[in-house]
Amino acid sequence: MPSNRAKLAANPIGVKQVSPDDLFPNPHNPRMLFDRQPMAVLQQSIKKVGILVPLTVYWESAKDRYVILDGQRRWMCAQRVGLQTVPVNQVPEPSLVQNIVTMFQIHKLREDWELMPTALKVQLLMDEIKDRNDARLAELTGLDEAVIVRCKKLLSFDRQFQDMMLDPDPDKRVKADFFIELYPVVHDRDVKQFEWFAPKKFTKQMLVKYQEEPKTIKAVTDFRSVKQHITNARRIHSLPKFSKKLKEFAEKPEVPLEALEIAEASVHAAAVALTRKIETIEAAISDLDTEEYYGEEELWASMEKLMKILAEKLRKADKSR
Amino acid sequence: MSPLLRPDGGTEGAKWRRWLLQFEGYVRPVTRGHIEMWIDQFKIDHKSLAEKLLDNVCFLSRGHILNCFRDLLGSLDGWDAVNAQRRGQWFFVPFSGSAGESGDSMVHTFRMANNMGRKQFNPLFIYRSELVSKKLTSDDTVVLIDDFSGTGKQACDSWRDVFAELLAGGPRVVLLLIAATNQAIGRIAAETEMEPVCGSILETRTDVFSESCRQFTDDEKATLLHYCRIADKKNPRGWGDCGLTFVLAHRCPNNTIPILHACNQRWDGLFPRHE
Numbered sequence: 001m002p003s004n005r006a007k008l009a010a011n012p013i014g015v016k017q018v019s020p021d022d023l024f025p026n027p028h029n030p031r032m033l034f035d036r037q038p039m040a041v042l043q044q045s046i047k048k049v050g051i052l053v054p055l056t057v058y059w060e061s062a063k064d065r066y067v068i069l070d071g072q073r074r075w076m077c078a079q080r081v082g083l084q085t086v087p088v089n090q091v092p093e094p095s096l097v098q099n100i101v102t103m104f105q106i107h108k109l110r111e112d113w114e115l116m117p118t119a120l121k122v123q124l125l126m127d128e129i130k131d132r133n134d135a136r137l138a139e140l141t142g143l144d145e146a147v148i149v150r151c152k153k154l155l156s157f158d159r160q161f162q163d164m165m166l167d168p169d170p171d172k173r174v175k176a177d178f179f180i181e182l183y184p185v186v187h188d189r190d191v192k193q194f195e196w197f198a199p200k201k202f203t204k205q206m207l208v209k210y211q212e213e214p215k216t217i218k219a220v221t222d223f224r225s226v227k228q229h230i231t232n233a234r235r236i237h238s239l240p241k242f243s244k245k246l247k248e249f250a251e252k253p254e255v256p257l258e259a260l261e262i263a264e265a266s267v268h269a270a271a272v273a274l275t276r277k278i279e280t281i282e283a284a285i286s287d288l289d290t291e292e293y294y295g296e297e298e299l300w301a302s303m304e305k306l307m308k309i310l311a312e313k314l315r316k317a318d319k320s321r
Numbered sequence: 322m323s324p325l326l327r328p329d330g331g332t333e334g335a336k337w338r339r340w341l342l343q344f345e346g347y348v349r350p351v352t353r354g355h356i357e358m359w360i361d362q363f364k365i366d367h368k369s370l371a372e373k374l375l376d377n378v379c380f381l382s383r384g385h386i387l388n389c390f391r392d393l394l395g396s397l398d399g400w401d402a403v404n405a406q407r408r409g410q411w412f413f414v415p416f417s418g419s420a421g422e423s424g425d426s427m428v429h430t431f432r433m434a435n436n437m438g439r440k441q442f443n444p445l446f447i448y449r450s451e452l453v454s455k456k457l458t459s460d461d462t463v464v465l466i467d468d469f470s471g472t473g474k475q476a477c478d479s480w481r482d483v484f485a486e487l488l489a490g491g492p493r494v495v496l497l498l499i500a501a502t503n504q505a506i507g508r509i510a511a512e513t514e515m516e517p518v519c520g521s522i523l524e525t526r527t528d529v530f531s532e533s534c535r536q537f538t539d540d541e542k543a544t545l546l547h548y549c550r551i552a553d554k555k556n557p558r559g560w561g562d563c564g565l566t567f568v569l570a571h572r573c574p575n576n577t578i579p580i581l582h583a584c585n586q587r588w589d590g591l592f593p594r595h596e
Contacts, residue, residue: 027489062459062491096456099489117486120453127454162450166487168417168479 015054017085020078023057023066028103028121043077051078054087061093069094070106097128104141115176116165118143119151150176153183158200164207174207181223182206188230194243205250216249216256225257232265235272340375346383346570349593359591363548370541374566375591377529377536378581381499381521383430383570386468389499389520390434397495397518399462402437409460409492413446416467416496417475426571428466431497449487457492464495465515468569471576472561473505473512480513488514502527502563502576528564529578545578552588553579568592 055071068075069091078086094102100121125141126132134152138145154162157179167173185191185206186199210217217223226246233242242262249255285303293299314320337353344351356375363371381389394400399408415428428446432438437445447455457463465484470476476496488494494514500521501509509517526533530542537545549557556579558564563576573582573592582590 027485027491029486060491114482116450117453117483120450120487124453124456159448159450163415163448166449166483168475168483170478170482172417 015087015089018057018066018088020075020083020086023055023068023075023086023088024060025072025075026068026099026103028099029072039073039077042073043080046074046077046083047081050083051086054089056091057088058091058093066090069099069102097125100125101140104143114165114173115147115150116154116162118147119154119176120162122148122151123155150180153180156183156187157203160200161203174211175220178207178210178220179203181220184227185223185230188227190234190239191230191246194246196243196247202250205253208253209250212253214254216253222257226260228269229260229262229265232269233262236262236265236268238262238265336372343378343380344568344591347380347568347592348571351591355591358589362588367544367548370544373537373541374529374545374580377566379523379527379565379567381567381569386430386499386570387434390431390497393497393518393520394431394435394464397462397464399493402435409462410455410457411445411462411464412452412455412457413464413466414449414452416465417479427468430571431466449483452487457488459491459493461492462495463488463492464497466497468499468572469567469574469576470496470498470501470505470509470517471559471563471565471574472502473508474561476505476509476515476517477512480509480515485514499569500567502565523565523567527567528558528562529566530558530562530564534564545580548580548588549578551580552583552585552590 051074053071053074055074056069057066057071058069059065060067066088075086104121122137122141122143125137129140131137132152134145134148137143137148141148143151154165154176161174161179164172164174165176165179182203186202191197192199206217206223209215210220230242230246233239242260242265245260245262249257249260311320337356340356341351341353360368360371400411401407413428413431415425432442432446452463455461467476484494494516496509496513496515496517498517498519500523501517501519502523503525506517506519506522509515525531526535528534529537529545534542546557549559556562556575559578560575565574565577566581567574567577568581573590573594575582575594577592580588580590582592582594584590584593584595
């Protein structure tokens, strides 16, 4: 949203030299980790020619100190090579939202970063600008639209689950992927209608199955199988039967994922998949120019074999016409 | 008659009464039978050392923890139970654990200790995930509540990984602890913007293996370490090599030496950390 972007941009008010010791990193910087190699290159350059592009800073009135808006890597290198002063471009103190937007735009999100803090800031932005549109939020923050969608999924979970992604103990911290993979199951239109289903309770039960022995959910991707079972059951109109299975799966930590399978539904799913393959072969064979392929003996032999198999299967199933 | 008051005579009886009274209220009740079984794990020549170790356990009871939380909150500048007299916004947040876990139960204990159980105080107690939406400024105070810090590493790591970003508006951040080692306090103060406020500070001499610990001779320390290796080969001196003999009524820290808390096929600790 260009109008928002313009409104939130910080305006320069002057350039000066300050000691690196008088500067502080921006607490809104999404992460303090920087790749070592590019840092080494930058450090070499600064050692040779100094800092050519001034850092962007603001004066934090509450704490009487300069805070870096842009240029944390340059500042870190300046400290390492022992520069006495660095050039800074001072801009007015940004509002909280301006600061967050600036940090989002400067620092690219890395895959290994915890997503929950980012999600919370996206929430703050949505509340402030009263806009939840994925594309506009992506444009404003510089995040991929897919990341915005992931953030929104995390924000849909109860606070207690959001806190689990913010646990100070990395061993106890639940990865965002768990909730992102669980999302389609918890938000499935049919699952939500099951009379016993309560999203909070179900999420807790899934956490138990994932975290505690015998760990009947072995990987977060297992939720894709759960979703597939739901889809299969829906196709053969067997949702009441599936509801019972899912309830038992949720309530009993020892019940394995395979217990969700409804044989008829799986057969149907397999039949659908095979039909698609047959349709592909059918189209290829129909398009085949017999004259052009006349000499391809292996092809004709395999077609003959296929024809015999098909005839046999049709006869056995009493489906010959 | 309570086993505690059993008149089994003299100093022997006084010893049992002392231990049972001191360890009363641990999450898994400590009985005379438990203590006897624990001592029996030591060779006959080492049983007196085991008893000496028990005499040197620093046990913080629930009552002590409640008093500690009351005193600590009372000592915080700007706090007042009356909303209008408080300086800025105040929020109390569990530092570690998730809902229903220890951090959460610490916050509950904190509320009870400070008579803040009533509904009117509910808005002061928030989730970590609510911090960003509070748009905190330097006028505000966030009190992160936890029980113990042994090395300060987890507190510093979590500040960097989680809290610095959630508390980026620059509020005053207090890390309120029932107890911590002086090493942890120093590290937290140096590496984070949290102000550690602590009920009991455990000095270096509380590390039973340190040279400054005078309670045990070098030979006794070596013997204790031998048993600690049986109890936990990986961390015989306790997590972070803290070598503590410190136990909180609701849970023994993992920085305490493993012969006091480890429960496995080789050892049965007196203060198990888990049910």
